[in-house]
Amino acid sequence: MEVDPYRTPYQRDRDRVLYSSAFRRLSGVAQVAAVNEQRVLHNRLTHSLKVAQLGRRLVQHLKHDRSGKSRDLWRAAGVNADVVETAGLVHDIGHPPFGHISEPVLNACLRRVEGLEGFEGNAQSFRIVTKLARRRTDHPGLDLTRATLDAMLKYPRTRSASEDNPFDVPTWTDRGFGGKWGTYRSELMDFRWARKRARGDRRSANAVLMDWADDITYATxxxxxxxxxxxxxxxxxxxxxxxxxxxxxxxxxxxxxxxxxxxxxxxxxxxxxxxxxxxxxxxxxxxxxxxxxxxxxxxxxxxxxxxxxxxxxxxxxxxxxxxxxxxxxxxxxxxxxxxxxxLAVMQEGQKHIIQSLYDRLSDCLSESPKSPRLPIQLRSLYRDLGHDEEFTAFSGGSDVRRARAVVDYICVLTEAQAVDLDERLSGRSHSSMFGAWFS
Structure with missing residues (x-):
C-alpha cells in the first residue's frame, strides 16, 4: 500500500471511490422515481454525495465537544471524518437498476440456485468495492482500508449468521445493530479482515454515523x-x-x-x-x-x-x-x-425488465460463455469468477457461477442501459447495431 506525503490513507480511499466508474454509475440509478423523469429529482449519486457530506458534519459535531470524557470516548470510538464520508459515498454503490424494487427479484433468482445466499444490496456494495471495481490488475476491488470497509458495513453479518442468531435488540432506536445482513460468502475473507477489531456483531461507530446520515438525507x-x-x-x-x-x-x-x-x-x-x-x-x-x-x-x-x-x-x-x-x-x-x-405500476414494469434480463442473459450464458450474443463485460465477469478461489471453494458448479455473473453484470448497469439491453434481447429495440454501448 503506497503512502502519500500529502494525504492520509483514508483520504486516498475517498479519492479512489470518486474516480471509480462504479460510483459514476449511480447517476443513472433511481432514488425513488426513475432517473428519466423530466423533473430534477435526486438519484443515487446526489443522494450519496449528501450522505457523505452530512456524515462528515456529524463527526465534526462530535469533535466540537472538548471535554475530557469525550476525548477518551473519541479514541475508543475511532471516529474519522474521512472514513465516514467515504462510507457515505459507497453505501449504495451496489444498488441494481431501479433501486430497491429490483432487490426481491434478484434475491428470488439467486435463492433458486443451490449454493447462493440470495441477493442483498448492501452485500453487493461490499462485493463491488472489494472484488468487482478495478483500479489495478494486481488487486481486485478498490483496495480500501480496513476502517472504511468496516464503516460501510451497516449490517455486519452473513445471511446464515443473521438467520441462526437473530438480534435481541432492546429497542428499535439502538443504532448499534442492523436487522439485515451485509456480506456474501464470496467476500468472507475481506469481511473478516474488515471486522478484525470489531466487537461482535455491533456496527462500528463510523458505520452508525454513516447510517444516521443516510436516514437524515433520505428523510429530507x-x-x-x-x-x-x-x-x-x-x-x-x-x-x-x-x-x-x-x-x-x-x-x-x-x-x-x-x-x-x-x-x-x-x-x-x-x-x-x-x-x-x-x-x-x-x-x-x-x-x-x-x-x-x-x-x-x-x-x-x-x-x-x-x-x-x-x-x-x-x-x-x-x-x-x-x-x-x-x-x-x-x-x-x-x-x-x-x-x-x-409508482407501483411503473415499478411492476421495472421488475419485469430485471427478471427478463436475468432469464435471457442466463440462457445465453448457459448455451456458451463465449457466445457473441453476450455483452463483453458479462463474459469477463464470468471468466473472472473461474479464477476466484474464494468463490470456487463453495460454489456448486456452473449454475452458481452463471447466476452470480449475471447478477453482478445487472448491478453494473444504469437504468437506461438495462432498458436498452432488454429491448435488444427481446427484439423490441429500434436502436442501431453500430456503436452499441456494450460492445
Whole structure:
C-alpha cells in the first residue's frame, strides 16, 4: 500500500471511490422515481454525495465537544471524518437498476440456485468495492482500508449468521445493530479482515454515523423532491393527518418498542412546522423555496445535534426522540409517493425488465460463455469468477457461477442501459447495431 506525503490513507480511499466508474454509475440509478423523469429529482449519486457530506458534519459535531470524557470516548470510538464520508459515498454503490424494487427479484433468482445466499444490496456494495471495481490488475476491488470497509458495513453479518442468531435488540432506536445482513460468502475473507477489531456483531461507530446520515438525507431530500413535483401538499397536511398516522403505525408497528404516541407528537410537530411556512397559493415560488430551505436547515441541525458519545460500544448514540422525527419526515414520502398506484405500476414494469434480463442473459450464458450474443463485460465477469478461489471453494458448479455473473453484470448497469439491453434481447429495440454501448 503506497503512502502519500500529502494525504492520509483514508483520504486516498475517498479519492479512489470518486474516480471509480462504479460510483459514476449511480447517476443513472433511481432514488425513488426513475432517473428519466423530466423533473430534477435526486438519484443515487446526489443522494450519496449528501450522505457523505452530512456524515462528515456529524463527526465534526462530535469533535466540537472538548471535554475530557469525550476525548477518551473519541479514541475508543475511532471516529474519522474521512472514513465516514467515504462510507457515505459507497453505501449504495451496489444498488441494481431501479433501486430497491429490483432487490426481491434478484434475491428470488439467486435463492433458486443451490449454493447462493440470495441477493442483498448492501452485500453487493461490499462485493463491488472489494472484488468487482478495478483500479489495478494486481488487486481486485478498490483496495480500501480496513476502517472504511468496516464503516460501510451497516449490517455486519452473513445471511446464515443473521438467520441462526437473530438480534435481541432492546429497542428499535439502538443504532448499534442492523436487522439485515451485509456480506456474501464470496467476500468472507475481506469481511473478516474488515471486522478484525470489531466487537461482535455491533456496527462500528463510523458505520452508525454513516447510517444516521443516510436516514437524515433520505428523510429530507425526498420531501423536497415530491413537494416541488406537486405530490406532497406540505401546506395542507393536517387534512390527511389521521391517515398518515395510521399508515405509519402499520409500517412501523413491528419495530421493537415503537411508541405510537411519541411518533404522533413528532408528526404533529412536522405538520405544524410545514404549514406555518409553506404557502398554498403556488408551490414552486421563491418564497416557498426559501421556506423549504429554512425548514430543511432546521431539521438537519436538530438531527446533527442528536448525535453524542456513549460509554459503551459502539460509543456513539442518537437521541431517540430525533429518530421519531426522522421517521415522521420519511412517512410523508411513504404516504404520498411510495404507495401511490402510479409508482407501483411503473415499478411492476421495472421488475419485469430485471427478471427478463436475468432469464435471457442466463440462457445465453448457459448455451456458451463465449457466445457473441453476450455483452463483453458479462463474459469477463464470468471468466473472472473461474479464477476466484474464494468463490470456487463453495460454489456448486456452473449454475452458481452463471447466476452470480449475471447478477453482478445487472448491478453494473444504469437504468437506461438495462432498458436498452432488454429491448435488444427481446427484439423490441429500434436502436442501431453500430456503436452499441456494450460492445
Amino acid at each position: 431530500h425526498d420531501i423536497e423532491d415530491y413537494f416541488w413535483a406537486g405530490l406532497i401538499p406540505l401546506h395542507n397536511l393536517h387534512s390527511d393527518r389521521d391517515g398518515i398516522f395510521k399508515h405509519a403505525c402499520r409500517r412501523l408497528g413491528g419495530l421493537q418498542d415503537f411508541d405510537p404516541a411519541r411518533f404522533a407528537g413528532e408528526l404533529d410537530r412536522v405538520i405544524d412546522r410545514f404549514e406555518k411556512s409553506i404557502s398554498s397559493s403556488c408551490w414552486d415560488t421563491r418564497r416557498n423555496r426559501s421556506a423549504m430551505n429554512e425548514i430543511t436547515t432546521e431539521n438537519l441541525g436538530e438531527c446533527v445535534r442528536a448525535v453524542s458519545f456513549a460509554a459503551e460500544a459502539p460509543f456513539v448514540t442518537v437521541d431517540p426522540q430525533c429518530q421519531y422525527l426522522v421517521e415522521a419526515l420519511k412517512e410523508l414520502t411513504w404516504y404520498y409517493v411510495i404507495d401511490r398506484p402510479s
